[in-house]
Amino acid sequence: MKAIEADARRHAWCRSQALWTFGMTTRGFLEDARGARQAGQGALLRFAARMIGETCAVALNIALNRERPLPGPAMRASWALERLQGHELRQPCWELIRGIDAPAEDVLERCEALVAESAALIGEMPNPLTPQGHIPAIALARDWIKLMDLLGEESLVPAGWTLRG
Numbered sequence: 001m002k003a004i005e006a007d008a009r010r011h012a013w014c015r016s017q018a019l020w021t022f023g024m025t026t027r028g029f030l031e032d033a034r035g036a037r038q039a040g041q042g043a044l045l046r047f048a049a050r051m052i053g054e055t056c057a058v059a060l061n062i063a064l065n066r067e068r069p070l071p072g073p074a075m076r077a078s079w080a081l082e083r084l085q086g087h088e089l090r091q092p093c094w095e096l097i098r099g100i101d102a103p104a105e106d107v108l109e110r111c112e113a114l115v116a117e118s119a120a121l122i123g124e125m126p127n128p129l130t131p132q133g134h135i136p137a138i139a140l141a142r143d144w145i146k147l148m149d150l151l152g153e154e155s156l157v158p159a160g161w162t163l164r165g
Helices: 008-039 042-064 073-083 090-098 104-122 131-151
Strands: none
Touching: 008 042, 008 104, 008 131, 042 073, 042 090, 042 104, 073 090, 090 104
């Protein structure tokens, strides 16, 4: 079975990794960045911005370039940035990773813009950190688990989420 320019297993694995890595992680770091901005905690804001840059770079790379397997966590950002050469979102990812000398409000705006632009390419995921997004996120996870199971790939989310009861 073939998907666009890749076999179905690679396509599903990469999209699943990108969606779940991006969707679960950036939501939390974006909330941290907003809270840090509001509380005047510049160091926490810059840490959250760096993590947003790293997560977006990795998720974009695996979604767009279908790169697999993933290197270790210490190497993922540089690995992803190298493979995103020429892509319009590489520079915003790099700027957040390396740190930017800008007012806190600008840093937060850049984080929100990068997350929005990345979501447009990777896909939206309901926010599991909110009451409105918890059940839809689990439903989406169940669909991905079923697809990954059909393709013989290991899923990122707990297999128990597909059980009824």
